[in-house]
Amino acid sequence: MTIRIGILGYGNLGRGVEAAVRQNPDMELAAVFTRRDPASLSIQTPSAKVLSVDEAEKMQDAIDVLILCGGSATDLPEQTPAMASLFNVVDSFDTHARIPEHFAAVDAAARAAGKVAVISCGWDPGMFSLNRLYAQCILPEGEDYTFWGRGVSQGHSDAVRRIDGVKDARQYTIPVEAAVEAVRRGENPSLTTRQKHTREVFVVAEEGADTARIEREIKTMPNYFDQYDTTVHFISAEEMQRDHSGLPHGGMVIRTGKTGLAKEHSHVVEYSLKLDSNPEFTSSVLLAFARAACRMAGEGQTGCKTVFDFPPAYLSPKSGEELRAHLL
């Protein structure tokens, strides 16, 4: 059976899903939905339809899983429950503090419609969450550490772009190497926000802008920068285009824990990602869980799920026999 994928929202993430569908022979892209004028959208998959989101309901029989590619701030809290009434859905909702309320809203919609919905899928939340869970279950007595970067934070880049006199900006989150090494040595350090990450900002300023003021506004911006050691570089638009057009990211989840009757043995479990393209990797995770959602829906299950709820085998197109013979 081919899994028919729909995409809602054709930004970096939506384009990443479109590309990733081609790497999964058991999937095909059926349609891209947009809130813009469909005629204005040029996609890379000739066989797929481009439709207004208002036409989604008509496509219920043509799509097995809809991938929601909007943002967590305003798009997904509305879109995921609405679309879970029509389709099996997967989103990458990443506002950690609001996950419980998002889960409740999506769960109610999906159950009422008899659909499976997966929220907060990607790498953090997502693969990092899974690794926190597995490592905590194996080593109940220990400490968790999550480091992000080196990578582009789009939220922080956007925040800098809103400063008066800034034409363009790119913000990199960087783990403090000494902190990472102390964790890896099993020292269980207590780390402040400042001790875990630094921030580096590249800014294209408007002609004649007061760069000293811009730098000061960045470094003192509450929550985004004031708790970090931040370095600011002013560069040309050409340098920005040449050196900072990618969206790399990554990071690591490390758990250190003790075992033994006298807790005499230490263990370090580390999961790390080095990603050339944050949105394309996230898209690839979304599709693996779309396959799992499809399988779970086929079993008659309904409601909202997370990465914690799927047997890992459900993510694979391979049979249980193949997995046991070749991957176990």
Place this chain on the structure above:
Amino acid sequence: MTIRIGILGYGNLGRGVEAAVRQNPDMELAAVFTRRDPASLSIQTPSAKVLSVDEAEKMQDAIDVLILCGGSATDLPEQTPAMASLFNVVDSFDTHARIPEHFAAVDAAARAAGKVAVISCGWDPGMFSLNRLYAQCILPEGEDYTFWGRGVSQGHSDAVRRIDGVKDARQYTIPVEAAVEAVRRGENPSLTTRQKHTREVFVVAEEGADTARIEREIKTMPNYFDQYDTTVHFISAEEMQRDHSGLPHGGMVIRTGKTGLAKEHSHVVEYSLKLDSNPEFTSSVLLAFARAACRMAGEGQTGCKTVFDFPPAYLSPKSGEELRAHLL
């Protein structure tokens, strides 16, 4: 509900399970079964019974999950199917090539008895397998690499001990750092057995033994050493005791893969373990899956399972709400 654990076999692994039970507040050790004379066994848990394996059947109502702590060569192929007729069981069967036949035998026994059995649990097979599966599902186009070490291989240590003139031996498996770095850089190298790992052996020779012959016999031993660059050190019994009495191990699973319409982006996913005690970490994994097996059995499921078949949430004593709020 407290999960009542039984242990069959009181070697390094069995002792590790006993210690790990104390770190899991929802578990208690009910009994240790042995093939030796129970009176000869001194365990660390006063409240637990020590019984002959022949008495296992009588303990069916007192044990929720039995952890099989025997060896893969001869113990588990017999014990796991036999015990799966009486209990929910978890084993760490690690002869990769024979997993399909072991699965079939255990599955038949567990289904007939209405029990859940988990085989091939630990870190490899086990956590490494899970990480191979997740990474392959996310990055369908890529390459997998598994490196082991630096750590003690008990099978290789035993093989050296069987050589004439060897009183004691410890073998360390060591990943070749240059190979690991090439993989991490995304170079997708084709690596021979020799290029991936080296072996280092510490030997206590008998008084007057021909050390040149021993070294030659080690280095040319088919399968165990002949395909590797091996270093042999002759040391005293005191040095062996002082420097090599632990059972550290570890390793890493790395997948590198491409995404993008033109496969223009590379990604590196790495899972690594640094373990002071191989048997204690393995024991800790076994107990996490014992909890999952117990939950699955409570749902009325039966048959043989692997790490691929359990929703990660089943490994945790925490509720879905807690996991979503704090770990996602």
